[in-house]
Amino acid sequence: GQSLEQPSEVTAVEGAIVQINCTYQTSGFYGLSWYQQHDGGAPTFLSYNGLDGLEETGRFSSFLSRSDSYGYLLLQELQMKDSASYFCAVRDLNNFNKFYFGSGTKLNVKP
Amino acid sequence: ETGVTQTPRHLVMGMTNKKSLKCEQHLGHNAMYWYKQSAKKPLELMFVYSLEERVENNSVPSRFSPECPNSSHLFLHLHTLQPEDSALYLCASSPGGRGVSTDTQYFGPGTRLTVL
Numbered sequence: 171g172q173s174l175e176q177p178s179e180v181t182a183v184e185g186a187i188v189q190i191n192c193t194y195q196t197s198g199f200y201g202l203s204w205y206q207q208h209d210g211g212a213p214t215f216l217s218y219n220g221l222d223g224l225e226e227t228g229r230f231s232s233f234l235s236r237s238d239s240y241g242y243l244l245l246q247e248l249q250m251k252d253s254a255s256y257f258c259a260v261r262d263l264n265n266f267n268k269f270y271f272g273s274g275t276k277l278n279v280k281p
Numbered sequence: 282e283t284g285v286t287q288t289p290r291h292l293v294m295g296m297t298n299k300k301s302l303k304c305e306q307h308l309g310h311n312a313m314y315w316y317k318q319s320a321k322k323p324l325e326l327m328f329v330y331s332l333e334e335r336v337e338n339n340s341v342p343s344r345f346s347p348e349c350p351n352s353s354h355l356f357l358h359l360h361t362l363q364p365e366d367s368a369l370y371l372c373a374s375s376p377g378g379r380g381v382s383t384d385t386q387y388f389g390p391g392t393r394l395t396v397l
């Protein structure tokens with residue numbers, strides 16, 4: 171099975187940098203994905219790490235270390251619109267039809 | 282706009298009602314999914330269809346019945362639900378198959394279901 175742990179809530183101010191961690195216990199996965207979900211909205215794909223290391227996409231970066239069973243999403247130059255929930259997710263290596271999600275981290279960005 | 286639509290957006294039903302949720306994807310994907318999202322819990326995968334064939338039923342009670350008439354449409358038929366079934370039901374699609382490029386899922390906006 172797969173288990174992904176995230177902090178439930180994080181608060182930061184506009185312009186700051188925030189890191190959202192995801193630690194996992196899995197029996198194997200293809201890569202680590204990150205999704206953003208605003209209140210009342212659909213989860214939308216943000217970033218993907220198939221290999222260890224850092225992936226950068228504009229203000230957002232994501233990191234994976236398989237040896238440490240750990241990944242994180244880094245948000246820079248925070249804006250009010252970044253207030254949302256963020257989920258990490260994996261696709262099961264042994265059953266590629268199955269995706270597993272963390273319980274999500276609610277990010278509150280304050281002025 | 283993710284290319285995945287869901288109707289209705291909100292649904293209130295009694296425990297004895299029968300209703301259906303509809304999902305449509307305009308992305309040409311081969312795989313479609315139903316998820317249940319409850320407060321403070323991870324998204325729970327319910328069903329997976331690949332090329333219109335059900336390939337995963339994640340121990341979901343029989344009061345939830347999926348249907349996939351073609352690769353663009355997915356339904357979730359509901360009957361004799363319980364109050365604890367109240368949640369946000371999300372539909373998603375992905376290209377399907379194996380491989381790194383197929384890991385991304387595209388979600389619809391969800392149906393907020395309340396069972397009285």
